[in-house]
Amino acid sequence: MRNLAFVGGGMMAEAIIRGVVTKKLLPASVIAVGEPVPARREALVSRYGVQAFAGNVDAVEGADVVVLAVKPQYADEAMAGLTGRLPSSALVVSIMAGITIERIARAVGHRSIVRVMPNTPAQYGEGMSAWTATAEVSEEQADDVRSLLSALGRQVNVASEKYIDMATALSGSGPGFVLLFIEALVDAGVHLGFSRPIAEELAIQTVLGTAVMARESGQHLAILRNAVTSPAGTTAAGLYELENGRLRAVVSKAVAAAYARCIELGK
Template sequence: MNEYPNIAVIGPGAMGEAIIAGLLRNGLKTPKQIYASGPLIDRGKEIGERYGVHSIHDNKEAVKSAGVVILSVKPQTINQVLADLHGCIPQDALVFSIVAGVTIEMISRGLAHDAVVRAMPNTPAQIGEGITVWTDSAAVNDRQRELARMVLSALGEEVYVDDESYLDMATALSGSGPAYVFLFMEAMIDAGVHLGFSRRISEELVMQTIRGSVNYFDKKRHHPAELRNEVTSPAGTSAAALYYLEKAGFRTAISRAVWAAYERCVELGKGRNSQMPENM
């Protein structure tokens, strides 16, 4: 895949590093084809030493010879980054954004560049086990779409959608989803400790229970309710626990939490749109 152009990663944080590591791990790029640019000198030095990539602190310099420009900055800094790179993206380059809540229209207008992919990965992408929902602008051609899939292949699975509104939904469901799972794990582990297990044993029991349950669902492909019924005997322990969870509003709480995340994502996008500088 080395015939593809250089890649510039603007914002080599956790997800930016995940992309860099994935591209190198899968042999899709060489270190010398990757430029990482960010404001933190120590972080840049760390990334450069760990992966052998070019680490610089000038966004304009980073994108100068790039065929793919990946925006992986915090949402709070996107206006500054867009202003800095306005009109600087090479004409044939693809802009690839993983910034939550920032629309394709905003990125395109902010950079004065039409070929834009917007994607929402999640944190398991850091070990190549993520799921990414993505879409693109009308200006993205077949070759650029192939470049986008190359980047996504370094993160795990991918799902293409033709309606950008699904990206905000994905942010709430799969993007924020690991946080819900980790909270659930934490609660189960703490419950195990409360019962009398050591924290180490409780963590092992919970981790394998969740891993095994997911793999079992993946293999059986039955409705989750059917699988739940398999382990729920009449008047048994699981029935008692599930009754309490339903009474406590567990199912409703999850649904409302996902909806709250979705609303927040939409709010963030609207808020940033209204703050765009006039020259963008």
């Protein structure tokens, strides 16, 4: 990967740019962004030193890797302007939620495509990205994708596109679900008598620390949970109420609803 172009300069595009520049994967001078909003162009140039253009065609000219980073509702308009404009050897990387590879291929007339589902913690280098590639993507290009996504956090290659839609519901929408749970913990702490700032500090660090423990320990989640659940103890009492309230079923329904919406957006 010698140069990199973005169609769209929103928050997720900026997260990738930040990761690439910070980790010195590419110099800012070979990164170009097509972004219609002048204030966003100015911000990206000021913060990172990239090239920014009002038009997407100027941004993608000569690019090795082109990242489609517009919102799904603007996908057709953005892709229509790229038909016949992409270098034949370019790799197209889409981070557009719900937009299928086939839809992208038809729109831009290109077959070397990777579809990615990142998530918002990527803005802080702690993202989770799932990706899949067409048969036309070379191993060298796949390595470029791994490097690009590793700048955002962790990445996993999945066998087919159906798993990207699943990842959209699980890890893509997951931060929203986790944040709601953290909010609920904070509110419960305030109800007990903590000030909101202290309740937030306790809840956020508890969730963060527990996630690190779950990842680093290598143990089954149920084993870790049982280790902090003493018979007739405080955690056991709280878990009983969560199970009685059908927490697992509610979470499963939430992920299923997000998945259904993702499929709907892709039509």
